[in-house]
Amino acid sequence: MPELPEVETMCRGIYPTVGKLIREVSQPRCDYRPIQIRPPVAEINAHMAGCKVIAITRLGKRVIIQTNDDSLILQPKMTGLVALESPPDPDHVRLQIDFSGNLRLQFWDRRGLGTVEWMPTKELHDRIVEGRLGPDALRITPEDFIARLQATTRPIKVALLDQKLLAGVGNLYASEMLFKAKIDPKKQAAKISPARLRVLHQVMLDILQLAITLEGSTLSDGTYRNAINDPGSYQNMHRVYDKAGEACGQCNTSAILRIVQAQRSTFYCPKCQRS
C-alpha cells in the first residue's frame, strides 16, 4: 500500500524524466476494467505531448509530473506503481508515457483503484490541496501537528489516517509510529498530552525518513517495488504491522493484537501501548 515513503521512492525513481520531452501519453490495451483517467488519455496527450518535464513532485500520496503549464497527477492508492522499468507483470499497465531519450514511464496497478488526473498547474492548489490535503507529514511543524491532533475527538490512529489533517501517513506507518511512541491507538487524540504528541511527531519523522532510505515496505503480496523493480526493505523493520499473534519484540511477553478501527486493521502491543 503506497504511503508517503513508497510514493517518495516512486518519485525519485522517475526523476530521470526531468528535462526530457514527453513524446506520447497513452493507455495500453488492457483486459481489465479501465481505471479512472480524467480527462480521456487522448486529451491529456494533446495537452502534454511535446512538452518538457520541469519537475516531479509529491503531494501527500500522489505523484505529480509537471511541465511548464500542466500537472499530471498519478494516485497509486492501494496497488499502484509508478516506475521507469518493467512492472511486475505486463497485464496491468494502466498508463504509459514515452519520453525523449528512450525513457518509458508506466503506471501499473493490479487492482485498478488508482487514478490519473490532468489539470493546468495553476488549478492544482484549488482542486487538490485546498479542502483535501493537510500539511505534508515531512514538513508539518511540531506545533501544527500537536494543534491539529488536539482538535479531534477521534482515536489517534484514525486521526493519523485523515489526509486532510495530515498528508502522507497511511495504515501501515500509523500503526508503526504509535508503537514506537508507545501510544494506545484507541486513545482519543485530544486526550493525549502535547508532550507525547511532540514525541509522536519526532517518531513519525524518524520512521518516514528511515523508510524512505530503505525504499519503502514491500508486503507479502509483493506488489510494491522500487524504481528498478526490487522490493523495498522497510518491511524488515516492522514491529507490529501484520504481526497479530506474534510476541511483541519489545516486552517479549504480550502478543501483538489486531483490532479494526474505521474499517481498517490496527496492530499494536496492549502492554507497550497502554497510555
Place this chain on the structure above:
DNA sequence: CATATGTCCTGAGAGC
C-alpha cells in the same frame, strides 16, 4: 462543521 459509513477493484489465501 465533524465524524461515520459505503463503495470501487483484483488476487491471495482459507475452508470445504
Place this chain on the structure above:
DNA sequence: TGCTCTCAGGACATAT
C-alpha cells in the same frame, strides 16, 4: 484438486 468465499484499504461520495 478445484471451487466459493472473505479480505486487503486509499480516498472519495454520501449519510448522520
